[in-house]
Amino acid sequence: MGKSQRRKAGGDQFDSSDADSVSSISTGLLELANDTECLNSQEFELEKYIDDLYEKRGSTREKALSGLVDAFEGHVLFKFVENKFITLLNQYINSIKRGSTKEACLASRAIGLLAITVGAENNAHEIMEESVSHLSQALISGSDARKKSSVLDCLAVVTFVGANDLAETEISLKAMWQVIYPKSGPNVGLVKKLPSTVLAVAISAWSFLLTTISGWRINPDNWKESVAFLFTLLEDNDRSVRVAAGEAIALFFELGILDLHWSDHIDIDSLNHEVLKHGMLPYMQSMKAKILAKANDLSVEAGGKGTDKKKSQ
Template identity: 25%
Template sequence: MPRNKKKNSRGGQHGAVQPFSDEDASIETLSHCSSFSDATSVADEGGETNEDSAQEDFQYKLKGFIDSTVDKSAKTRQGALDGLKTAMATRILYEFISERRMTITDSIERCLKKGKGEEQRAAASLACLLCIQLGSGIESEEVFKTLKPIFKNILADGSANIQARQAVATSLGLCTLVAEDDILDVQATMECFENLFTRSYAKADGTCPSISPQVSQLHTNALLSWALLLTICAASQLKDILQKHLPKLQMLLESDDVNMRIAAGETIALLFELARDMDAEYEFDGWDELCDKLTALATDCNKHRAKTDKRKQRSVFRDVLKAVEEGAFQSETIRFGSERMSIDSWVRKRTYDAFREFVGSGMNYHLQANEFIRDVFELGPPMLVDSATMKAMKISRFERHLHNSAAFKARTKARSKFRDKRVDVGEF
């Protein structure tokens, strides 16, 4: 996937910071923040004047959130971080953010160093969203250069809050993908992740280490971030990784944690895909043993495991087994606006899942409008959709809703009559 480094040349607008009360910075204002996520609906109701007014109000709120990230109240800081996260996940704010990126970076740094638990988690996620907004260029590199040492310190500190370490393990991976320019630094970050998830490997005597659920989640997050960075590794590095880790990753398939088992299985599938991209005749010495383990997980009937865990696990490992045995991938089509994108490889799946982790329900919007994400998935420049097209799309969706409602009512009536007939037959 292309990750061309280029300096962004788009400019932003300067604006004075407006006063903002603690009450407005609370978590309750998040719904107000998200209400501006669809500018077209504002335009439909009142035209360009209302849209401009809404935009000014939205930026006023954002400035208030930024100011409140340094408030004395932890609750206010938490609300401000969450407000910024919601805004960045649901809208493209490049012009606004680029002018204030160092201010926002300083706030994130302060919250990571002095905050606790949830505040650190929110700050780590916000750092990732900031890089996603800025894209792959000098601006995001500067942000990451400031935050990377703090991320690594938290990740390596066994006494740090476990929730903060879990969040950092996820954020550091995607920030590295977006903003790291040196492949040697990418390798160093991957080693940080290795230092964590390899602690879940089986011991020399074959027994699994005793790990708490929270630490297991930390190791799982580290493994998934490591797998994400595999997608941008050089061929020479991949050869070393295959030799060193592929035999040992099988050990994680025996973990008591279903999330770890799934993460290990998907990482194994990804490694096989990358290996076969380099060498179509790639062979793995422990192939038979690995396939036996994957088959057992794909048909797991262990009574000691929860039904939901077994269902989820069997579904994933059926796909993993096909990847290892046949080199196959169960493709999925993502629809956004008038466009479609195919998730047709484990590389794409890992990358898509990583971005979706942060933007959530805003993923389709970012696929339409975020130049960087479109570049990652090779979608080309953002497509401009005029208001007439938007209205036509809305009308078609409304008509489809009416059709579905009518069909549902018809089915209900037909089934009611059928039930009445069955009752009549039963009475004879």
């Protein structure tokens, strides 16, 4: 009778362990099925968004772009875009060219996220090559401040991720500089004064790209105009513009453009003799002294003095 009870107890113990194992496997399979269903559902939704980008109704495209932006911000969708990035890019560019301000802003953000997702490889370079000319055209073809700001940010990101050399980076830097300093562009008479909000964004985007040129040889003469104009912006009425200009000028110090006598990035012997003959070196040294004096004045404002507290609240 004791043996019978022990057998029964052993049988119960075995059955319980076996049931736990089955339950664990079932739970794992259920979770896997749920994950698979979730992935399939997400991919179906993303494909639907892509289809909606072809719709004529602007509100439908805006909704699709918003959904895609949210998806790319919440997940790493590398596998999804691996063979679709050109299709997405073309539709995003179309939205910038023909869409409303909201649609263009969403599309600009979407292009930046697309470039970041594919990474610093050939695909990112292709995104940059395909989009830079369209983004540059969008900067000069319209006057909407929100659209310009979004396109500037987009241009900075795609160039930062996709550019392979200084020449490619300089194309985007030039397009941005023509927004910052319209007199440097071809359509001087057609350009209206830039709103302070856009000017600050443009300078910040330009400075962001400027950080990438430190590994390449720099000819300081190419930056005389930039240094001089940014210096004038240190007196601008808008604080955000003054801050952006100050940060850009700080980069010139960091890159050694204002310190020609010691910069490792500059080969004095290789500089054009005409440049030296016209006093580029004394000019830069003079600008450096003026900037340092102005920076000392602005340091008071940076500490909170000289600002309108009502405006900052």
